[in-house]
Structures are given as C-alpha cells and as structure tokens.
Amino acid sequence: MGGMRLVVTSDIHIDKNGQETLDALAQFVEKAKADVLVVAGDVATSPTTFLHTLLTLRAVAAEVVVVAGNHDVWSPPQLVASGQNAWWRLDTLLPALCAEAGVHDLDAAPWRHGEVEFVGTLGWYDLSMRDESLPATEQDYRAGEFAGMKWMDHVYAVFPGVDGTRMSIEAVAGRLSARLRAQLAASTAPRIVGVTHMVAFPEQLHHKPFPGWRFAQAFIGHRALGEAMLADPRVELAIAGHTHMRSDLQLGTLRAVCAPLGYRSEWRGLTPTEAVAASVRVIDL
Ligand SMILES: [Fe+2]
Numbered sequence: 001m002g003g004m005r006l007v008v009t010s011d012i013h014i015d016k017n018g019q020e021t022l023d024a025l026a027q028f029v030e031k032a033k034a035d036v037l038v039v040a041g042d043v044a045t046s047p048t049t050f051l052h053t054l055l056t057l058r059a060v061a062a063e064v065v066v067v068a069g070n071h072d073v074w075s076p077p078q079l080v081a082s083g084q085n086a087w088w089r090l091d092t093l094l095p096a097l098c099a100e101a102g103v104h105d106l107d108a109a110p111w112r113h114g115e116v117e118f119v120g121t122l123g124w125y126d127l128s129m130r131d132e133s134l135p136a137t138e139q140d141y142r143a144g145e146f147a148g149m150k151w152m153d154h155v156y157a158v159f160p161g162v163d164g165t166r167m168s169i170e171a172v173a174g175r176l177s178a179r180l181r182a183q184l185a186a187s188t189a190p191r192i193v194g195v196t197h198m199v200a201f202p203e204q205l206h207h208k209p210f211p212g213w214r215f216a217q218a219f220i221g222h223r224a225l226g227e228a229m230l231a232d233p234r235v236e237l238a239i240a241g242h243t244h245m246r247s248d249l250q251l252g253t254l255r256a257v258c259a260p261l262g263y264r265s266e267w268r269g270l271t272p273t274e275a276v277a278a279s280v281r282v283i284d285l
C-alpha cells in the first residue's frame with residue numbers, strides 16, 4: 001500500500017501556550033499534508049480548550065489520533081468530590097469530546113488505518129524509572145514532595161478505586177498498561193504504532209543533576225509499557241510524550257519518538273512557529 005505520513009506532537013498545553021501556538025501548530029500540520037496527526041497527550045486541562053484544540057487540528061489533518069495526558073485528566077477537588085475524577089475524565093469526558101471533534105481516542109478504542117493499527121493509552125507511571133541513587137524515601141514518593149519540588153498530579157489527578165479511595169500510582173499504571181497489552185493482543189494488523197503519554201523506555205529519560213529533576217524521573221514513565229511493545233515485533237513505532245525532552249531512538253526494530261512542544265518557558269526564546277518546527281516530527285511509514 002502507499003505510504004502514510006504521520007505528523008507527531010505532544011505536550012502542546014494550549015491552555016498555557018495560547019491560541020497563537022495552536023495556530024502555529026495547525027499551520028505546520030496543514031503544510032505537512034498529514035495523513036494522520038498523532039497527539040500524545042497534554043492538550044489542555046480545560047475541557048473547552050481541549051475540544052477547541054482538537055476541532056482546530058481535525059480541520060487541517062485527514063485523521064487525528066489522540067491519547068490523553070496527565071494534565072488532560074486533572075480536576076480540582078470540588079469536581080472530584082462530585083464524581084468528575086480522573087477515571088471519569090479519561091473514560092467518559094474525553095472520549096465524548098474526541099467523538100465530537102471527530103478524532104480517535106485510543107484509550108476508548110484502537111484505530112486501524114489500512115495495514116497499520118494505532119494502539120495506545122495515557123498510561124501512568126509507577127516508580128520503575130526512579131533514580132535509585134537519590135536519597136528520597138518511600139514516603140517522599142507517596143507524598144510527591146522532595147527537595148522543594150511538589151508533583152502536582154498527586155493533588156489533581158485522582159483515580160479512585162472501587163472502594164472510593166485513591167488508587168496507588170502502581171495500580172493506575174497497571175490498569176492502563178493492561179489496556180495497552182489487551183489492544184496489542186486483539187490486533188490482527190500486520191503493522192502497529194503504539195502511542196502513550198507516559199514514557200515507555202528508560203532510554204527516553206534525560207538526566208540532569210538537580211535533586212528535584214532526579215526525583216521527578218519517578219513520575220515520568222512505566223517500563224511495562226515499553227516491554228509490552230518490544231515483545232510484539234509488529235510494533236514499529238512507539239510515540240510518547242510527558243517528558244518535555246525530545247528524543248528519537250532505535251531500540252532493536254522499534255523506533256521510539258518523543259516530540260513534545262512543551263511550555264513556552266522551555267522554548268529558549270523561540271516563537272511559537274519556531275518551537276513547532278523544532279519539535280514536531282514528520283514520519284513517513
Ligand atoms: Fe506535558
């Protein structure tokens with residue numbers, strides 16, 4: 001079959017980066033003539049902005065594939081109390097918004113396009129990529145606070161279990177990696193592209209000496225996501241976000257790409273158009 005042009009981005013954070021950034025991204029996608037635009041999470045915490053962003057991108061790409069990011073499932077405590085917790089956001093609100101925008105939400109269902117199946121999930125982190133040399137305690141990881149940094153998912157991403165109490169990060173990560181494995185197992189496609197928000201391979205982490213940064217590594221990825229994709233030789237491309245650090249690695253037969261836009265404050269003075277050009281990847285399958 002003919003080639004398929006993917007345009008890959010993530011961490012576009014439109015509610016922080018603004019309309020000008022969305023316009024720059026839409027312009028890039030339109031010029032690239034994307035067959036499939038892949039957005040690997042962190043679109044916008046505001047549901048209105050999430051929908052507006054996807055409608056805008058849907059208008060310039062033939063197809064759009066999305067997984068949610070952690071920021072897309074955040075709710076303030078008063079909404080969590082009324083049932084609008086992270087599971088509700090992930091499995092009820094966001095699929096409805098994606099359907100309204102005409103885009104494919106992989107947490108709701110995998111999506112096959114020709115011979116390629118797109119599978120994926122938000123995923124979650126456990127502590128499997130934590131920096132073992134850091135003197136942070138188990139309690140520090142549970143609290144999400146160390147060396148002056150506070151991990152805000154511990155406040156705003158509330159995943160309740162059946163008894164109503166908060167699930168551990170390992171339990172959330174386990175449930176979502178099981179979702180990815182089930183999609184892989186059910187797929188009959190000869191070629192697979194895996195999309196996760198959370199980082200799937202430790203090789204995708206970037207190391208910096210600051211204790212707060214080293215602590216945060218624990219909340220970036222989940223090794224089981226990568227292991228599931230490496231175990232299936234049909235997976236030729238794995239796309240992740242969440243880390244705001246770009247990478248493009250070959251791991252055996254699998255190409256692993258992170259193409260995050262990140263926050264304006266991380267752009268080192270680039271304009272939105274320049275930041276989009278520097279981060280977005282065009283991949284011809
Ligand atoms: Fe992000």
Ligand SMILES: [Fe+2]
Binds near residue numbers: 070197241242243
């Ligand atoms: Fe994220």
